[in-house]
Amino acid sequence: MTSTVPALGVRQSDGSALQAVLLDMDGTLVDTEGFWWDAEVEVFARxxxxxxEAWRQVVVGGPMSRSAGFLIEATGxxxxxxxxxxxxxDGFEDRISRTLPLMPGAKRLLSELAANRIPTALVSASHRRIIDRVLRSLGASNFALTVAGDEVERTKPFPDxxxxxxxxxxxxxxxCAVIEDTATGVASAEAAGCRVxxxxSVAPIAPAAGRTVVSSLEEVDLDFLRARMRL
Structure with a gap:
C-alpha cells in the first residue's frame, strides 16, 4: 500500500467540485478507539x-508519542x-487480531466512493504496522494511498x-472532504484547509464554519460530501 508519495501537482480549484475524500481510521472507519484505551489501561496495570478515566479524552485521537508521553508523565x-x-x-494489534468491528456505514461509504472512482486516502495517526493490519478488513483497494503517523515528521494536529x-x-x-472523529483530527484537517x-466518537465536537457534525457515517454519502463543498 502506498504511503508517502511525491507531490503530483495540486489540481486547480474547480468551483464547488469534490476532488478527494480523506478519512481517519480509528473511531471513524473502525470502532477501535476503545481498543486503544483498553490497551493503555492493561499495559499500565502491568x-x-x-x-x-478522565485521561481518556486527553489521549484520544492524538499521535502515539503525545499520548504515551502524557501517560508516562501522569503516572510516573x-x-x-x-x-x-x-x-x-502490541496490545492494540492483539485486540484487532481477534475482532475488528467497522463503524456503522463505513463499508457502504467506502464502496460508494470506490464505485464512483472518487480519489480516497486513509490518513491516520496510527503507525504503519497497525494501518496495514486494519487494511485487511477495510480493503486496501478502497484507498489510493495511506498516510501513517510514523511516516510524517509532524502528525495530527498539525496539517502535514x-x-x-x-x-x-x-x-x-x-x-477535499475529510471525515474525522476527534478534535485533534479535526484541527489537523482544518489547518490544511479541508472541509470537515x-x-x-469519544468526546463531543462542536459545529463550526466549514465543519459539519453528524452522529454516524450512516448520514454520510457521496451526495452529502459533494454538498459540503458548496457551503
Missing amino acids: LGHRLD ADVTLDELVVLLN PYLLAAAGLGADPTR VAVP
Whole structure:
C-alpha cells in the first residue's frame, strides 16, 4: 500500500467540485478507539499503575508519542517512550487480531466512493504496522494511498498528514472532504484547509464554519460530501 508519495501537482480549484475524500481510521472507519484505551489501561496495570478515566479524552485521537508521553508523565511509570510505544502497539494489534468491528456505514461509504472512482486516502495517526493490519478488513483497494503517523515528521494536529494526502492525490486541499472523529483530527484537517465532516466518537465536537457534525457515517454519502463543498 502506498504511503508517502511525491507531490503530483495540486489540481486547480474547480468551483464547488469534490476532488478527494480523506478519512481517519480509528473511531471513524473502525470502532477501535476503545481498543486503544483498553490497551493503555492493561499495559499500565502491568507496570503497576491505574489510569484515570478522565485521561481518556486527553489521549484520544492524538499521535502515539503525545499520548504515551502524557501517560508516562501522569503516572510516573518506569518505562521509556520507545518501550511504551511498542507495548501499546502490541496490545492494540492483539485486540484487532481477534475482532475488528467497522463503524456503522463505513463499508457502504467506502464502496460508494470506490464505485464512483472518487480519489480516497486513509490518513491516520496510527503507525504503519497497525494501518496495514486494519487494511485487511477495510480493503486496501478502497484507498489510493495511506498516510501513517510514523511516516510524517509532524502528525495530527498539525496539517502535514492531510496536506501530504491531498498532494498525493493531486487534489486542492480546499476541495477535499475529510471525515474525522476527534478534535485533534479535526484541527489537523482544518489547518490544511479541508472541509470537515466530524463524527464524534469519544468526546463531543462542536459545529463550526466549514465543519459539519453528524452522529454516524450512516448520514454520510457521496451526495452529502459533494454538498459540503458548496457551503
